Amino acid sequence: MPLSIATWNVNSIRVRAEAVLAWTKEHQPDVLCLQEIKCLDEQFPREDFERLGYRVETWGQRTYNGVATLSLSPMEDVVRGLPGDEGEAQRRSIAVTVAGLRIWNVYVPNGQSVGSDKYAYKLEWLRRLREVLGPSPRERDVLVCGDFNVAPEPRDVYDAGKVADDVLFHADVREALSELLALGLVDTFRLHHDEAGAFSWWDYRLNAFKRRMGFRIDLVLASEALAKRCSGCAIDVEPRRREQPSDHAPVTATFG
DNA sequence: ATGGCCAATTTTATTGGA
Numbered sequence: 001m002p003l004s005i006a007t008w009n010v011n012s013i014r015v016r017a018e019a020v021l022a023w024t025k026e027h028q029p030d031v032l033c034l035q036e037i038k039c040l041d042e043q044f045p046r047e048d049f050e051r052l053g054y055r056v057e058t059w060g061q062r063t064y065n066g067v068a069t070l071s072l073s074p075m076e077d078v079v080r081g082l083p084g085d086e087g088e089a090q091r092r093s094i095a096v097t098v099a100g101l102r103i104w105n106v107y108v109p110n111g112q113s114v115g116s117d118k119y120a121y122k123l124e125w126l127r128r129l130r131e132v133l134g135p136s137p138r139e140r141d142v143l144v145c146g147d148f149n150v151a152p153e154p155r156d157v158y159d160a161g162k163v164a165d166d167v168l169f170h171a172d173v174r175e176a177l178s179e180l181l182a183l184g185l186v187d188t189f190r191l192h193h194d195e196a197g198a199f200s201w202w203d204y205r206l207n208a209f210k211r212r213m214g215f216r217i218d219l220v221l222a223s224e225a226l227a228k229r230c231s232g233c234a235i236d237v238e239p240r241r242r243e244q245p246s247d248h249a250p251v252t253a254t255f256g
Numbered sequence: 257a258t259g260g261c262c263a264a265t266t267t268t269a270t271t272g273g274a
Contacts, residue, residue: 011273012263036273038264063264064272110274118272149274168274203274204261215274247262247274 002231004029005103007145007218008250009201013037013068016246017045023239025052029252030072031098033105035147037066044068061091067146069105071098082128092125093146101226102136104129106146111167119167122149126176130183137184137223144185145220147201147248150177152187155196156216168215186227188220188253189235200235201248209240220253231256 006029010016013034024032032054037044041058049056049070059080060066069075075096082093092107106129111122129144136142150173154160163169181187189198199214206213222230233253240249 015263036263110272112272112274147274166274201274205274206260208261217274244262 002254002256003031003099003101004252004254005031005033005143005145005220006250006252007033007035007105007147007220009035009107009147009218009246009248011036011038011246011248013044014039015244017048019239019242019245021045021048021052023236023250024049024054024070027236027252028052028072031103032070033103033145034068034070035066035105035107037068038063039066057094057096059091059094065090065092065107067092067094067105067107069094069096069103071096073098077102082125082132084128093129101141101143104133104142104144104146106144106148108147108149110149111173114165114167114170114172119172122167123172123176126173126180130180133180133183135183140223141226142185142223143220143226143253144180145251145253147217148177148219149217150174151215151217152177152219156199158197158199158213158215163215168217181221184224185221186224186230188222188227188230188233189216189251191227191230192233198235199249200251202240204247218248218251220251222253222255226255229255
């Protein structure tokens with residue numbers, strides 16, 4: 001049975017509720033992973049999505065971060081956060097199981113600037129994600145999707161020379177992403193597209209979207225067994241063209 | 257030229273994002 005999984009950093013669900021609801025109604029992904037909901041669990045517009053047939057699991061926080069996973073089918077074994085999170089930790093991940101498929105929804109830290117404390121936290125967070133996934137991608141069907149805040153390769157940024165020291169493309173974070181992939185995960189977009197210039201995020205400043213100055217940092221990673229059944233992966237840039245958009249575009253992968 | 261925009265809160269500035 002075909003299954004579609006979408007991931008979208010919405011940059012505040014309260015500002016974007018109408019746009020996200022319209023997109024969800026139009027595309028009806030089986031599972032929708034949202035990042036940067038920027039609200040408490042009780043502020044999430046749960047009922048609006050339930051009216052579209054979705055179950056809703058949130059891991060929100062005030063002001064920053066926050067993730068939510070929505071599913072047309074029941075979700076089991078919901079795990080909020082990562083091992084090692086402190087009591088007041090940033091809320092950046094939620095894992096659920098849908099039809100036997102383990103789905104991690106992640107919002108990897110941005111890192112602010114190379115060499116900063118936040119950059120160290122980004123690398124440490126990626127290490128903890130790798131540890132919690134452990135050998136699972138080789139043992140079962142696993143998806144890890146979300147905003148990774150890392151562009152994997154030169155063809156995933158608008159100008160690899162210009163952004164070599166960018167916090168989204170620096171060698172250190174790309175190495176950390178490589179180590180995650182080495183667990184047995186596949187970047188599903190690259191199963192179906194070889195071209196450069198396909199991006200999922202554009203800075204609000206600099207007129208970056210119109211100038212095609214983007215990064216592909218929103219990814220759907222699939223365990224190798226699952227990747228064999230991946231029938232497509234696409235970035236939908238339409239929502240980014242509209243009024244008051246998120247700075248990220250949604251990415252949808254489908255499995256046969 | 258190293259900034260510009262956007263969202264939330266601490267709101268007429270500041271912080272963080274990416």
